[in-house]
Amino acid sequence: MTEEDTSTRIERAGSASARRKRSTLLFFRDLLVIFVVAVLVSFLIKTFLIRSFFIPSASMEQTLVQDDRIIVNQLVPDLAPIQHGDVVVFEDPGGWLPARVDPSQPPLIAAFDWFLAFVGLSAPDSNDHLVKRVIGMPGDHVVCCNALGQMSVNGVPLDEPYVALPPGTTKVSELDFDVTVPDDSLWVMGDNRYNSKDSRYNGGTPLEGFVPVDNVVGRAFVVSWPVSHWAWLDNYPGVFAGVEEAAG
Structure with missing residues (x-):
C-alpha cells in the first residue's frame, strides 16, 4: 500500500x-x-385552553372522588357561557378556605414541581381553588326546601340525581335558605350535600356565599385520572329544564 x-x-x-x-x-x-x-x-x-386540577376534598362525591384529576375548559366563562348544572372550578371568593402554609421542599423537587405546573402536568394550586356545581345563575331565586325535600330555582322544583345524601335522608339540604343571586354572581353547591362547605355555609363571608363569575377558572368536563374513574361530567340539562323560562 x-x-x-x-x-x-x-x-x-x-x-x-x-x-x-x-x-x-x-x-x-x-x-x-x-x-x-x-x-x-x-x-x-x-x-x-385547558388545565388539570385534582380534587382536594369529598364535597363533590360521588360525582368526583377525593384525589381525582379533572380537566377544566378555560374558555368558560370568557368565550363560552356558564350554564345551570356545570361543575366549575373557581378561586376562593374570600373566607371560604382556611389559611394555608405551603410545605417547604428541597430546591430540586421544588424546581421540578414548578416545571410540571408550568406545562400543565400538575396543579399545585388546587388547594387554593374550589370545585362545585352551579345551581343559581345571576338573578335566579333559589329556595330550599319544599315539602318533598327538594330545592327549587325560580319556582321550579329540581329532581337532582347527582346528589349524595345520608341513608334515609330525602331533604337535599340540611339547611333551609331563600336567596336571590346578584348580578354577575353564582350560587354553587357540592353534590355531597351534607359534607360540602358551599354557598350555604359561607353566608358570613364578605360576599355572603355568592361566587363572582370573574372568579371562575373554567368548567370541568372530564375526569382524567385514575382511569377507573374516567367519565364525562354532565350538567344535567333535564334537571334545570324550565328554570330559565321561569325566570321571565
Missing part, C-alpha cells in the same frame, strides 16, 4: 467520523427543538 493510499484512507476515516459527529449533534439539536416546542405548546394550552 502506497503512502498516498494510506493518506486517502485516513482522510476518509476522518471524514466519516466528522459526519457521525455532525449527525449526532444534529440529532440532539432536533431533540432539543422538539422538547422546547412541546413545552411551549403545553404552556399555551394550559394558559388559554
Whole structure:
C-alpha cells in the first residue's frame, strides 16, 4: 500500500467520523427543538385552553372522588357561557378556605414541581381553588326546601340525581335558605350535600356565599385520572329544564 493510499484512507476515516459527529449533534439539536416546542405548546394550552386540577376534598362525591384529576375548559366563562348544572372550578371568593402554609421542599423537587405546573402536568394550586356545581345563575331565586325535600330555582322544583345524601335522608339540604343571586354572581353547591362547605355555609363571608363569575377558572368536563374513574361530567340539562323560562 502506497503512502498516498494510506493518506486517502485516513482522510476518509476522518471524514466519516466528522459526519457521525455532525449527525449526532444534529440529532440532539432536533431533540432539543422538539422538547422546547412541546413545552411551549403545553404552556399555551394550559394558559388559554385547558388545565388539570385534582380534587382536594369529598364535597363533590360521588360525582368526583377525593384525589381525582379533572380537566377544566378555560374558555368558560370568557368565550363560552356558564350554564345551570356545570361543575366549575373557581378561586376562593374570600373566607371560604382556611389559611394555608405551603410545605417547604428541597430546591430540586421544588424546581421540578414548578416545571410540571408550568406545562400543565400538575396543579399545585388546587388547594387554593374550589370545585362545585352551579345551581343559581345571576338573578335566579333559589329556595330550599319544599315539602318533598327538594330545592327549587325560580319556582321550579329540581329532581337532582347527582346528589349524595345520608341513608334515609330525602331533604337535599340540611339547611333551609331563600336567596336571590346578584348580578354577575353564582350560587354553587357540592353534590355531597351534607359534607360540602358551599354557598350555604359561607353566608358570613364578605360576599355572603355568592361566587363572582370573574372568579371562575373554567368548567370541568372530564375526569382524567385514575382511569377507573374516567367519565364525562354532565350538567344535567333535564334537571334545570324550565328554570330559565321561569325566570321571565
